[in-house]
Amino acid sequence: MKISVLGAGAFGTALAISLAGKGAVTLWARNPDHVAEMQATGMNMTRLPDVQLPVNLSLTGDIAHALVADVVLLSVPMQHLAGFLADHIPQGSTANLVACCKGFEVSTGRGPVTIIRDAAPRATAAILTGPSFAADIARGLPTALTLACASDAAGQMLQQALTTQNLRLYRTTDTQGAELGGALKNVVAIACGVAIGAGLGQSARAALMTRGFSEMTRLAQHLGADANTLAGLSGFGDLVLTCTSEQSRNYRLGLSLGAGNSFDHSTTVEGAATARAIVQMTRASGVDMPITQTVARLLDGTADVPTSMAALLSRPLKEE
């Protein structure tokens, strides 16, 4: 089984390292200088410093070469996925394409699986998501993820192909639930970072995580996803990880916002665009998403932390 990973960011590189433990893997990067640097140093210095790339990991800048594979992992940031597919994947492709990104596209409201289906309708579209920091995977630490594919037969094949010594994959056919969990938890993580950064305390964070989970489940059910998927690794599991660890870039953005500090906006923070996408998506449906709306307002500068907290706390009292 030949596996290719397209996109040599932190996550793509970490997955490629883990998968190389059991067979042939190719890692494609768009920048030829980056490929040359990784070949010369045996490391991905900018994304995973201190982690040695395995010798059987093939590094390339040649997309045609990388596309000759049984399974192709797409590890580019969410807002670039559609453009990436349009540039590199033929419309008639029958490849097994697995999205490894989290979020919703701001311009269309589509998630990664829908974007793959629209770009290559004959391909098998899947998503790999769940609680996993790239640095943990790359260091060989144990991780459990969700592999979602609408076809259970294809899902079983992908589950076998992508499970490694340190990556344990669970399977579902609910692609919509899996992509919603991975996208929405990032928005809640920003909110939790704001609470801690602003000194509002651990109790406030627990409240945001719990009510955020309720909000995630409400939207998922409204859209026809299975609430059980949200309670799994791709939803609840990733929510817990991302809302409680400073390894998370979404959480760190929130910390900076809450504390009034600056943040490096070249960092990949998927929850920022996703908050905007979800606010647009839910405007017409009327699904109640107070935490997501608050995060979107904080990010676009139309609200500050004290006003936002006051607004959340003064909402009408209701049953849990």
Ligand SMILES: NC(=O)C1=CN([C@@H]2O[C@H](COP(=O)(O)OP(=O)(O)OC[C@H]3O[C@@H](n4cnc5c(N)ncnc54)[C@H](O)[C@@H]3O)[C@@H](O)[C@H]2O)C=CC1
């Ligand atoms: N870093 C992590 O711990 C985890 C990340 N993810 C997800 O993985 C996705 C990627 O994140 P990271 O790898 O962490 O980001 P990153 O910032 O480390 O890397 C992004 C990579 O995508 C490349 N890229 C950007 N636009 C591109 C384009 N148009 N064509 C080709 N390549 C392009 C960049 O050159 C860079 O190598 C995100 O959706 C993130 O939520 C998921 C789980 C864990």
Ligand SMILES: O=C(CO)COP(=O)(O)O
């Ligand atoms: O998705 C992740 C962990 O599962 C990574 O989180 P960040 O993108 O916030 O760093």
